[in-house]
Amino acid sequence: MSLASDLGRSTDQGAPWLTPESYWPGLTEATGGLDTPVGALHLGALRHNTQDMLRRAQGTPIRVASKSLRVRGVLEAVLALPGYSGVLAYTLAEALWLAETVDDIVVGYPSADTSAIRRLARSPELAGRVTLMVDSIAHLDLIDAVIAPSQRGRIRVCLELDASWNAPVLGHLGVWRSPVHTPEDARALAVAIVSRPGFDLVGLMAYEAQIAGLGDRPAGRPLQGGLNRWVRNRSIEDIGTRRAAAVAAVRQVADLEFVNGGGTGSLESTHADTSVTDIAAGSGFFGGHLFDNYSGFQPAPAAAFALSVVRKPTASTATLLGGGWIASGPPGADRSPRLVWPEGLALVPREMAGEVQSPVTGAAAARLQAGDRVWLRHTKSGELSEHLNEFALVDNGIVVDMLPTYRGEGKAFL
Ligand SMILES: Cc1ncc(COP(=O)(O)O)c(C=O)c1O
Structure with missing residues (x-):
């Protein structure tokens, strides 16, 4: 079998x-x-995790975060199951390698790998399978500097929205990723992308790390647990509203194929955001001990x-x-x-x-x-x-x- x-x-x-x-x-x-x-x-444990993640995502397709597996045999087996679709890769070189067998790969982080960008741009087949992450005009310029639009086919890009939460007193909570924070920022960048030759804006991604990556029941640290639950709950409200507004604003200028969010630690709340069409998750398959600190699963x-x-x-x-x-x-x-x-x-x-x-x-x-x-x-x-x-x-x-x-x-x- x-x-x-x-x-x-x-x-x-x-x-x-x-x-x-x-x-x-x-x-x-x-x-x-x-x-x-x-x-x-x-x-048996892998099977349990694979099925439990589907249960928690409640029908929203899961895009497999390959960085959390790094085993092709498992990645491909999971992708063959209903409910799992597409890969969130961690480098462009990895994505090009996986594209031999996988036809929908989003590179979850911007790339400055010029030889990989060149390979992508020169191959219509790879360019049809792999989507690059961008959060600024500088990323488009970087691609154009490697290979001008007149010398290549169109490159699929995904716009990354910052999902961190600017909390009262505590300030920035989450990870430092995209500078695109508001729906207005997202729309402005979308307009810039669609008006440039050689790019197709096909997706939007907003990864709420301060929800997905924060255990709400850290062992032996009840005060930290209380704080983490507060951060989680308030961040869920913030990103739920902001992501939906950004998606609506971007959809006015581009036909998005997908809207991605979340991670293993936030499958439930990311599913509840109806603007999200697929959830990236990977750590839940192997079950590192980081997840012993979560009460919900x-x-x-x-x-x-x-x-x-x-x-x-x-x-x-x-x-x-x-x-x-x-x-x-x-x-x-x-x-x-x-x-x-x-x-x-x-x-x-x-x-x-x-x-x-x-x-x-x-x-x-x-x-x-x-x-x-x-x-x-x-x-x-x-x-x-x-x-x-x-x-x-x-x-x-x-x-x-x-x-x-x-x-x-x-x-x-x-
Ligand atoms: C963009 C993005 N999405 C989702 C995830 C969640 O991955 P996992 O389910 O492996 O925690 C990560 C992890 O860092 C990520 O960077």
């Missing part, structure tokens, strides 16, 4: 990850023949990695080989991998997860011996794939496939 039909299949296998004492040892057993570090994808820990214990500096300490697979974003303890099995392990505060070794303490550390394996979860989802050449796909206690990551395919895009 193909991975796509496996992911789409209805299941009565329950939620084995809710029973850690069998879930993690089951993964150890299944992958025991593979050398560490070993990455595992649990098929709980992705299964579908992706995890095992490291070997290689030494015992004391009877109560065990040292793992590797482990410092730290996530991007504001540095903090939540960016470290989480030790998930055996239970009762902790990183050592003065050393934490290191490039080549990670000592662990705690009750379970005394029982660990050289050669034993410890399971960890990455904070994010796609970044894990940058450390592995492949994932072992585990189903019913055995490895049923080996799926290469982008890295494993020799592709390090960012």
Whole structure:
């Protein structure tokens, strides 16, 4: 059976990850023949996440955020399922590579990759499949400087609207992306795009990072949780009104094929914005531990990695080989991998997860011996794939496939 039909299949296998004492040892057993570090994808958990995201999007198609997977086998399997459509890529070079098999790719971030822009502009086929992100005239100028409109076909572009919220007292909340903030800004840029030769304005995107990326129940930090819920709720009101107005203003000058918003953390609220035609999401498939901080949904820990214990500096300490697979974003303890099995392990505060070794303490550390394996979860989802050449796909206690990551395919895009 193909991975796509496996992911789409209805299941009565329950939620084995809710029973850690069998879930993690089951993964150890299944992958025991593979050398560490070993990455595992649990098929049942991946299926659960794939279907749960569709449930949460309530019929709004999901555009797959490829940066949060970086495994072509999974990307293509998900795209074969009803409810998933198109890719939000993270670089133009990646988009051109994926365009061999995928026909609707939006590059989620502006590109300054001149050789990739040239390749795109010279190929009518690629130019029909890939859409570039722009938020200013400078982006159009950059493309024209690489290859003039008279020397190329038309380039599909998507206008990015800033979805951050200018909060009272707190100021800018969200990420620094587009300078296009108001419906008037959006209309003015749309007018400029449609009046330039060589561009088709086909989409509008507004990614509400301060809603999608902010956990409303951070463990052990109730005050922060309260603040985050306030930011989420007020931002939902702000972007709901502003995005709809911007879309209406832009539609007066261009026939938009799509309006994109959201992420894994905001599927419900982005779906509720009726101006949005597709929601970009990706992290929810692998279920990095960042999402343990959300109250509205709980992705299964579908992706995890095992490291070997290689030494015992004391009877109560065990040292793992590797482990410092730290996530991007504001540095903090939540960016470290989480030790998930055996239970009762902790990183050592003065050393934490290191490039080549990670000592662990705690009750379970005394029982660990050289050669034993410890399971960890990455904070994010796609970044894990940058450390592995492949994932072992585990189903019913055995490895049923080996799926290469982008890295494993020799592709390090960012
Ligand atoms: C433009 C855009 N849309 C959506 C997302 C959400 O992706 P995910 O569901 O992987 O969190 C991101 C993540 O950074 C993004 O940059």
